[in-house]
Amino acid sequence: MAALxxxxxxxxxLADDHAVLREGLALLVSAQPDMEVVAQARGxxxxxxLAQQHRPHVAVLDVSMPDMGGAxxxxxxHAACPEVRLLALTRHADQGYLRRMLRAGASGYVVKRAAAEALIGAIRTVAGGGTYVDPSMAGALLARVVRQPGDPSSPPRTRPALSEREEQVxxxxxxxxxxxxxxxxLGISVKTxxxxxxxxxxxxxxxSRTDILRHALAEGWLREDDDPE
Known part of the structure; x- marks a missing residue:
């Protein structure tokens, strides 16, 4: 992951239409020695x-906002500021919302009921170029990824085995x-x-990048303790 x-x-x-929650999140984030809240949005x-104006490293977006949804x-x-990393924050522990946010360009998804430490960890992961999915949703997402499309009862698909170097890359x-x-x-050439x-x-x-993400989630490669740094 990229270093600060x-x-x-x-x-x-921070973007959330609930002022009390948004202010609480701002206090939490601002208390971190390596973070600062540069803007707050109500919708x-x-x-x-504000993203175009301030160009933050991370935009934390509530999924459900009245004037324009998080997706x-x-x-x-993502279209105007592709360098800004996007993190969804929501009360919806729902696979449909998760998939929509990932398709929209989000690199992380945190459920609001998660501990404060999870949000801070997710911001750091996403800011550094990684991907974060709330652990409460990882199991269901894994089950969906490894089963055949259209058949929820079908067995996991078999995939060709990667070599050790292919998997590392x-x-x-x-x-x-x-x-x-x-x-x-890895100490190899770019061409290699x-x-x-x-x-x-x-x-x-x-x-695509989304395909790689789905595979990585299915294989359990994106846990915070598995960070390659």
Missing amino acids: PMGERWKVL GREAVQ EAAEQI LRLIAWGKSNKEVAAQ AEFYKASALEKLQLR
């Missing part, structure tokens, strides 16, 4: 405007590493890293 430059703090935008439209706001922020890609960063961490990545994707029939 010395002496700097992660810039965070999705304001979140999009639409995420799509617009794909794990790092799932954590948000670039080909150059993967090569540096690209070869192993292409080989792994072909074996697993994966095509």
